[in-house]
Amino acid sequence: MAQIRRRGVSAVWPPVDEDITINVCLDPVDFRMGINGLSVLIESSLKYDPFSRNLFCFTNKRRNQIKVLYWERSGFCLWLKRLEEERFKWPTHMRRAGAGQPDRPPVARLTQEQLTWLLDGLDLKQLKPHRELEYRTVL
Numbered sequence: 001m002a003q004i005r006r007r008g009v010s011a012v013w014p015p016v017d018e019d020i021t022i023n024v025c026l027d028p029v030d031f032r033m034g035i036n037g038l039s040v041l042i043e044s045s046l047k048y049d050p051f052s053r054n055l056f057c058f059t060n061k062r063r064n065q066i067k068v069l070y071w072e073r074s075g076f077c078l079w080l081k082r083l084e085e086e087r088f089k090w091p092t093h094m095r096r097a098g099a100g101q102p103d104r105p106p107v108a109r110l111t112q113e114q115l116t117w118l119l120d121g122l123d124l125k126q127l128k129p130h131r132e133l134e135y136r137t138v139l
Contacts, residue, residue, distance in 0.1 A: 019053065020053055020054055020055060020070075021052075021054040021055070021109060022054070022055045022057065022109060022110040022111070022112070022114075022115050023046070023048060023054060023055065023056050023057065023107050023108075023109060024057040024090075024091060024094075024107065024108045024109075024110055024118075025041075025046060025056065025057065025058050025059075025105060025106075025107055026090065026091070026092055026094065026105070026106040026107065026108055027105050027106065028058075028059050028060055028061045028063070029041065029058045029059070029060070030060075031058075031060040031065060031067065034078065035069065035076045035078050038050075038056070038058065038067065038069045038078070039069065039076060042056050042069070045105055046105060046107055048107075050069070050071065050076075051071045052071065053070065053071060053072070054070065055068050055069075055070045055115075056068065056069045056070065057110075057115070057118075059088060059090055062087065063087045063088045063090050064082060064083045064084075064086070064087055064088070065080065065081065065082045065083070066080070066081045066088060066118075066119065067079070067080050068080075081119060083121075086121060088118065088121065089118070089121065089122065089123035089124065089125075090118075091108050091110070091114075091118065091124045091125070093124070093125045094108035094124070110124075114127075
């Protein structure tokens with residue numbers, strides 16, 4: 001778990017680095033589920049390894065809460081953010097079926113920047129960063 005400073009306030013944040021994939025379940029889930037229920041959902045329905053270091057993000061039907069589950073060295077961590085008045089702009093526009101697995105619920109992959117935007121309440125459909133350029137020197 002990382003601790004970062006944003007807008008002068010220290011906050012606990014799910015760990016994100018270049019080796020971690022951020023998977024977002026696009027369908028809402030029953031938020032009575034805890035670590036055990038979500039890890040079973042990840043393995044059986046989403047067909048991912050819950051013990052990977054990747055982040056798995058879920059929302060409830062009202063879209064006012066996000067749960068992030070991840071494995072960290074010796075156990076699972078469950079991170080929760082609840083909005084008191086607003087709703088998250090869930091990236092349903094990124095809906096795509098699982099490759100070769102039609103029974104698999106839709107999952108989107110986000111970048112670290114997109115996850116930050118989502119947690120800050122921004123609509124990912126409206127935001128598009130500049131395209132990345134890669135230059136090489138010709139020798």
